[in-house]
Amino acid sequence: MRLRLDLSYDGAGFHGWATQPDLRTVQGELTSALQKVLRVEEIQLTVAGRTDTGVHARGQVAHFDLAPAVLESVTGRSDVSPLASLVRRVNGVLEPDIRVRAIAMAAEGFDARFSAIWRRYCYRIADHAGCRDPLTRGFVLHWPRNLDEALMNDAAEALLGEHDFAAFCKRREGATTIRTLLDLEWERDQSGVLVGTVRADAFCHNMVRSLVGCLIAIGEGRKPVTWAAQILEARARDSAVGVVAAHGLTLEEVGYPDDLDLADQAKRSRVVRTLSR
């Protein structure tokens, strides 16, 4: 049987998602907690979004497989299901900077990584004294200069759709940098914090933080609105594009198709894409 986990974490205390020897990682902590509570020797977690060091998640999704007999051994209060007991016990073992929000039986064909059709991140910026809140400083970037979100939105429009985002990615050997950017929009929340919503089928390494770095330069007026499209067209990293701090970035939500399409989506995602235009 396959179980789906929905989880949140404060990235400040982790060297990112992926297990690394001698470093505290989200995957490492969660794997240990599940192994301890379920009393099994090996749990293999697959995740939707492999977040970098310092990046947060509110809507992260992962899955793991388990023999059904193991779950039955998780006994809790008689009025609570084994899965609800498992959530409670795993959270009891985990430090408070990771919380498992829910564990559910996965639908047939579900794969946390390959069934996902989009990932939605938010990047938060407090660009003036009136909206810099010490209580949220762990997940909001305090930027010293005012930003014009109208300019940032104008520039962002040229980036939407399927493109080779090589200019905004840390290249990995043999991996494509073609992605479909579905949303990239800036809005102020009620406290005045500038919230950038970035949604794509998938992201390559550093992509959100480079996109935000580019748009900040435009929002400050240091670069013209057309600069974002120029960078994209060049398909090569430009040292003028800063990669903004990790702590402003949060993985908010992962989108999946209806249950019937899960397996098909997983098959499609495994095919390395080539630029279709």
Added chain:
Amino acid sequence: MRLRLDLSYDGAGFHGWATQPDLRTVQGELTSALQKVLRVEEIQLTVAGRTDTGVHARGQVAHFDLAPAVLESVTGRSDVSPLASLVRRVNGVLEPDIRVRAIAMAAEGFDARFSAIWRRYCYRIADHAGCRDPLTRGFVLHWPRNLDEALMNDAAEALLGEHDFAAFCKRREGATTIRTLLDLEWERDQSGVLVGTVRADAFCHNMVRSLVGCLIAIGEGRKPVTWAAQILEARARDSAVGVVAAHGLTLEEVGYPDDLDLADQAKRSRVVRTLSR
């Protein structure tokens, strides 16, 4: 001249507002920062809400008096007013867990403490796994059992209005415990967190956290809805009423009358109230 400060802080790192020898307090840090930036030997801060250890503030208000010549000596960028420069420079000296949001010339008769007509606090509780967000754990209480906000709101209604809140206060010699409770209402925010809004003309020591402790017992079903009114009527502290943790509590806003009424309100507030009924 009198200056009004609007400020926010994360209470976790402070032994409350009021200066204490050898302890880090909000008043202590802010006074030092102002004295340093303004190069004066003594700044006397008066505050609207003297928060306890661990209690946060988003909408705290304070004032201090200054010779006009001192402010003129705060030179900054020529395109920025002296008060905006002062905000920038004070924030540059302060640690990131306090932020001055604004400094303005106070209206005639303004007193941050005595002109205030109400204080609004919020208490935040995550009472189920789905809404426990590690990113907000510094200002949201994680409560292990589900709460019924309808019961809590029913109970709260009986507490509204002017009463002797001695049952919910840590008594201080010679101080009245009569207060007017203007709002006490629970609502879930979009993430499912239970937010209690508590507004009164003023609060006595521990009052909000005792009111919340009482209502949690009712929301859990451990006590009947009528229990809150019984506690109030007894006018004596009851050990069955818990004082909940400080970190769930945030001073959100302080209300002042129109500028013309400021001095009158300050005069009225200085009169120790007696129970009018």
